Amino acid sequence: MKRTLLTIAVLAFGIGSAVAAEGIPFRKVADMLYQVMSADREVYTRMVVQRLTVDKKVITASEHFEDDSALPLPAQMFRFGAERVMDQTEDFSYALLSLNPINKKNGPGTDLERKGLRYVLENEGENFYGEEELGGERYFAAVYPDYAVVEACINCHNGHKDSPRRDLKVGDVMGGVVIRIPME
Amino acid sequence: MSPKIVPWAVVAATLAGAAWFAAAMTVGGDRSALLIGETTDAHHQIELACETCHAAPAFASAAKAEKALNRACRKCHDKELKAADDSHPRRKFRNPRMAVYWEKLDARLCTTCHVEHRPEIVRASAVTVAMDFCVACHSEGDQDVRAERPSHAGLAFDTCASAGCHNYHDNRALYEEFLVRHAGEPWLADAPAHELSARQRVRKRPARAALARGDAVAPRAALADPAWLDRWADSGHAAAGVNCGACHAPKAGKNATRETVEASWIEAPGTAVCEDCHRPQARTFVLGRHGMRRHPRVAKPRDPLRQLRKIGLSEFVPETVALWLADPAPPTTMTVAEARIPMRSDAAHGTLDCGTCHTPHAVDVRHAAAEACASCHDDPHTRAYFASPHHALWRAELAGEAPPGTGVSCATCHMPKTERRGRIATDHNQNDNLRPNEKMIRPVCLDCHGLGFSLNALADGALVERNFTGTPAVRVESIGWATRRAQATKREAGG
Incomplete structure (x- = not known):
């Protein structure tokens, strides 16, 4: 138990592949990374954005949060974390993507992403795992469903001028989290 | 001169030249003759402080040298890019899912678009790639901006960053919602003052x-x-x-x-x-x-004694010779x-x-x-x-x-x-x-001033040259396009 906790603590600090190198399967490492990301994402969405923007209405959340003195959107918080990781390591990477993205750059960019996003949308509660080669390097890739957990998610997605889908309900799969770990 | 001496003179001159070259590269001394091409206006003041940018050790591999070069760019320019809310930060492109773009325009490296010592290819803002560089990532499939924005359908890619609509790094005054928010402003405020x-x-x-x-x-x-x-x-x-x-x-x-x-x-x-x-x-x-010559990150003149110690030659070169090799101290x-x-x-x-x-x-x-x-x-x-x-x-x-x-x-x-x-x-x-x-x-x-007037005035090079005496003869369409798109979306949503 102690070892498991230590492993998760280490993962939380972003040293994923080191653990993988010690023998934990890539799939397990990706699952654990996802648990941390997913928990942080849901906590921010529920306890900060939903509570302050929808329930208490004391502040807004905005894509242009600097100019609007507002909260960053949950998807932006997730992206900032992913980019911060890219500043520090190449041991793993992740992104929040969708088949119906508000920002086109968050649409699927590889065959695996397209397949994985389709899979998690059509197979409730299941994840997608695979391998792909990018930039001459082989990656283990996992795609996890990303749900609209609260009203704030669907308010924004259904109302945004660039949103290709405006019929989302709480509990729907909006997209997926894609995690990659280099295999060599 | 005796014909027999000529080969020996050539050998001696070659050796002397090689010695000077090696000394200038690794120890010290005036190395202005080693500049491989004029630097851009941005760096010409510090072009002889070579180590500022060429931070890799001598004889490092090309890949390491390039990494060190780009790290040096970031050390000096990261803060201004952060302040500019950089639209294309390096970290965005390090994710392997962006690998498809690395071959088209590798945005992980500053040197992809900003190459030094190549005056013949330098364009505005020290850009050294063709000005239609946006085409690399915004012209195909889901990312095709012409498909996404009907207003952009007939536009050439060399106008994206040159017509007053977009910049690669700093779009704080150009992003769509900002344009909409400032649409319709008068050219001059009621009580203009800073x-x-x-x-x-x-x-x-x-x-x-x-x-x-x-x-x-x-x-x-x-x-x-x-x-x-x-x-x-x-x-x-x-x-x-x-x-x-x-x-x-x-x-x-x-x-x-x-x-x-x-x-x-x-x-x-x-x-x-x-x-x-x-x-x-x-x-x-x-x-x-x-x-900028006083910028703390600009390399200081080389100390020849230290340089000789680094390559293990300090015991073989007399101190007087070493001191003769001191870098000419550039004025600060x-x-x-x-x-x-x-x-x-x-x-x-x-x-x-x-x-x-x-x-x-x-x-x-x-x-x-x-x-x-x-x-x-x-x-x-x-x-x-x-x-x-x-x-x-x-x-x-x-x-x-x-x-x-x-x-x-x-x-x-x-x-x-x-x-x-x-x-x-x-x-x-x-x-x-x-x-x-x-x-x-x-x-x-x-x-x-209003945003529309400001965009037009700054896009009019002749007006800038006249120090804004007169009115803009250029019209930047971005505010009109942005407001029309916002209105259309509102209509679609029944608002």
Whole structure:
């Protein structure tokens, strides 16, 4: 138990592949990374954005949060974390993507992403795992469903001028989290 | 010369040349002959401080050298890119899902678009790729901007970043929602004024601190010239309680007497004394082209003894030879003659430090804000300023005929005021908002003008050259496109 906790603590600090190198399967490492990301994402969405923007209405959340003195959107918080990781390591990477993205750059960019996003949308509660080669390097890739957990998610997605889908309900799969770990 | 000597002379000359080359590369000495091509206007002042950019050890692999080169770019430019809310940060492209773009335009490396020593391919803003670079990532599939935006359907990719609509890095004044929010603004605000300038100019100084002519504490010889004394008494320094010793005898401390001041008197203090009190100004001065030779990240001249120790030759090279190999110490300040833009010939020998613009005893920021610039700069934009509407406003403010903050000097636009933790300071990096010129919109133009007028004016090169005397002949369509798209979306949503 102690070892498991230590492993998760280490993962939380972003040293994923080191653990993988010690023998934990890539799939397990990706699952654990996802648990941390997913928990942080849901906590921010529920306890900060939903509570302050929808329930208490004391502040807004905005894509242009600097100019609007507002909260960053949950998807932006997730992206900032992913980019911060890219500043520090190449041991793993992740992104929040969708088949119906508000920002086109968050649409699927590889065959695996397209397949994985389709899979998690059509197979409730299941994840997608695979391998792909990018930039001459082989990656283990996992795609996890990303749900609209609260009203704030669907308010924004259904109302945004660039949103290709405006019929989302709480509990729907909006997209997926894609995690990659280099295999060599 | 005997024919037999010729081969030996060639060998000797080759060896001597190789020795000089190796010494210049790895030990020290003048290496201007090694420059492989002219550097851009952005770096020409520091082009002989090679290690500033070429930070990899000698004989490092090409990949390591490139990494080190790009790390050096980031060390100097990361803060300004962060402040610009960089639209294409490197970290975004390091994710392997972006690998498909790495071969088209590798945005992980600054050197993909900004190559040095290649003057023949340098374009505006030191860009060294073709100006249609946006095509690499925004022209295919889901990312095809022409499909996503019907207004962009017939546009050529070399106009994205050159027509006043987009920039690669800084789009703070150009993003869609910002355009919509500022649509329909009049060309001139009802009460145009630069708020921070206005607040700074009317700020109250503590009355007790002000010093008068008779309060000057300095050696008798220094007080002999009444003209200097008068200038000091009328200066901002005297008004702020800064006595002679503060600059000429800083070691004498706050409670200096004539004796202690005389004992540590410095006839011509260096800029270090200015920097002691004017830290925000000093910090930003070294970021611009006026002061970048003093930037802390610019490599210092090489120490040949140290260099020889590094390569294990210090015991074999006599110290006198090593010292002969010392780098020629580059001046820490630019001379006007070294500038690459039109300058006055009578200012050619002037150097650039605090005293160049701020005459030491007559500390008059009004002079520094305009006349000081024109005492060196001699381009059409500068010459046109003195007959421009902006200058007329500046004259009116100086004459007390217009409210504080309504005048527009060179510094108003090129050295805007910034506020941090309640303190207003003048940005002394006069290059910070210069290129692309849309960077000037938010900190400067919008204080007085509407966004549409500002975009049009800055996109009109001839108008910029006339220092904004006249009206824009160019129309940037972005606000119209953005508002029409916003209205269409609203209609679709039934709003």
